[in-house]
Amino acid sequence: MWNKIVTESDISNFMRDINSFSDSCIKEIRYVSGGYVNEDLSMYAHNSKRNLYICIQRQYNTFSTIELMFQGVYKFSMIPRNGHKDCVIYDSSLIKKRNLYYWADYEDLDINNIEEYGTLVIAEQIYWRNINTNLGNKEVYINNLE
Structure with a gap:
């Protein structure tokens, strides 16, 4: 079940409950544009x-x-650390400003200076859900082409 984050209270409670993603890592990312090419x-x-x-x-x-x-993603950017460095999220930020949500995998996000950071998402809405059955290295977003 998806949980929608709407209010400042939702943001505070969520970030508290997940400890601002401390000791976490981004395992996978998937994007759906809505565009496609038909068979014709x-x-x-x-x-x-x-x-x-x-x-x-x-x-x-x-x-x-x-x-x-x-x-309703407005911006997504990712600058992954190279293979010689870790991928640990030590802290993260979630801010709502002018009806947009800003999430970043670092603390103290400055939405006026967003070009120098690791992973950043700006979107109209944000939801979250617990999927505890997916620990380990098995892919969550299966590639059906293999």
Whole structure:
């Protein structure tokens, strides 16, 4: 079941309950634009969905795997650390400003200076759900082409 984050209280409670994603890692990411090409090669060329899904695993017994869903994505950027560095989220930020949600995998997000950070999502809506059955290295977002 998806839980919608709407109010400042929702944000505070969620971030408290998941300890601001401390000791976590982004396991997988999936994006659905809404656009597609039909079998007759005609195109539906509209970003009608703009949904981003992020699977995050945590070193906690409660909420050990959480999926975030961002709807109406305005911006998504990711600068992963190279293979010689860790991928640990030590802290994160979730801010609501002017009816947009800003989530980043670092603390003290400055929404006026968003170009220098690791992972950042700006979206119209945010939801989360607990998917604790998905610990380990098995892929959550299965590639049906294999």
